[in-house]
Amino acid sequence: MNDANTAKPEWSVREYLEGDEEGILELRGIALSGSKNRQWWDWQFKNGPAGPANIWLAVAGQKIIGQNAQIPLPMKIGEQICKGSIAVDVITHPDYQRQGIQNAIRKQLFDSNRGKGISISYGTATRNIFPLYGRMDSPYPHFNICQPALLVKIISLGKLLTSRYKIPGVASNLMDSAWARITSRTSSFKNTGIIAQQVSSFDESIDAFWQKASGIKRVMVVKNMKYLNWRYVEKPGKEYKIFIAKRNDETVGYVVLKLENNTMTRGFIVDLLALPDEDIITQMLIARAMEYFRAEGVATVLCLMLTDTPYYGILRKLGFMQRNSGLQLGTRLYDRNLPRELVTDPANWYFVWGDNDTR
Structure with a gap:
């Protein structure tokens, strides 16, 4: 057999250029399930809140056969x-x-x-893939942060069992009534002065709220x-429901x-x-979320x-059970002046979930 007929074409690495979009989308369609359109691509990679993504490609001739990208985001460090930046879309063509x-x-x-000028990047991966990042030969150290917890609450036992075992509707409704009596945790928010309203987008008041709320971590x-508007309002093809908590016309919290x-x-x-x-604000937002989900x-x-x-x-006190998410959160440092002890704790x-790119 002639080896020249079976050898893979040579490939090289270069930065993304204007006009590569269709080739990247074609690669996505081949290598990943669920194709994305150009509108979605422009939203994520060209119109981000801190500028366009940093995208590098592997090419064989005119064909794009690999991609790795990071989307710049403003981050609070101390x-x-x-x-x-957040690491997204690591793609290699199956033939390569x-x-x-x-x-x-x-x-x-x-x-x-x-x-x-990117100081730090973060991302998630499944636990079987994640150790590979730490073994890479790179002057920019990678650190495993933790495994996020997946919290789950069943609010309709009847619907859950019906989806699996085809239980009749009457039995499903009876189970839901019994389940609600067992799991309900009622709280009164009437005298708190806090109201949670659904909105279509975030307004300027969220910036003042962020300055106060950012002290959480x-x-x-x-x-x-x-x-927030880029992530939850402008994103094509995804419909999020946004609820803002206010007290005396001041924004005190939100849930998406x-x-x-x-x-x-x-x-x-x-x-x-x-x-x-102010746990009462968080409790009210979660209660409003449960009300919406039940409806x-x-x-x-x-x-x-x-x-x-x-x-x-x-969330645990409100009946959420912890499950294994299968994900690992990690970070890579590019700025040697960032305090390592701070960002690795x-x-x-x-x-x-919204800080990732999968929901």
């Missing part, structure tokens, strides 16, 4: 605001696996990150109006929700933030939360 493509791309991407994405319909309807608490040391016929509610956050304890981080 008392300073710096330029961070095990050729060292991603290692070659990452070396260029990481050097470029530092050159573009020392390492987190900046949740200002620009970021999402529905998914497969064999049953599931609800997701995608983002949650309230003024520190939508949701069977189970899911939330991703770090165990060191105050919201974790509140999981107790300093605030991270929710």
Whole structure:
């Protein structure tokens, strides 16, 4: 057999250029389930709150066969605001696996990150893949932070069992009535002066709220109006429900929700933030979320939360059960002046599903 006929074409690594979009989308369609359109791509990679993404590609001739990208985001590290990034979309064409493509791309991407002023990046991966990042030969150290907890609450036992065992509707309703009596935890918010209203977008008041609420943790994405509207309002093809908590016309918290319909309807608490040391605000926002989910016929509610956050304890008291998320949160440092002890301590981080790119 002639080896020249079976050898893979040579490939090289370069930075993204204007006009690469269709080739990248074609690669996504081949390598990943669920294709994305150009509108979505522009939203995520061109129109981010801290500028366009840093994208590096592997190409064989004119064909794009690999990609690794990071989206810049404003991040709070201690008392300073710096330029961070989230790692997304690590893609290799199936015909070019095990050729060292991603290692070659990452070396260029990481050097470029530092050159573009990115101080820190973060991301999640499944636990079987995550150790590979730490073993990479790179001058920019990678650290495992923690495994986020998956919190789950069943709010309709009847719908959950019906989706699996085809239980008749009458029996399902009886089970739901009994389940509600067992699991309900009622709280009165009538005399708190707090109201939670659904809104279509975040207004300027969220910036003043962020300045007060950011004290909850020392390492987190900046949740200002620009970021939140980009993430939850401008995103194509995803419909989020936003509830703002107010007291005397002052914004004191928010929660962002999402529905998914497969064999049953599931609800997701995608983002949650309230003024520190005021558990009643968090409790009210979660209660409002449960009210919305019940009205939508949701069977189970899911939330991703770090165990060191105050919201974790509140969710557990409200009946959420902890499950294994299978995810690992990690970070890579590009700025040697960042205090390593600060950014590697999981107790300093605030991270929710919305800070990832999968919900």
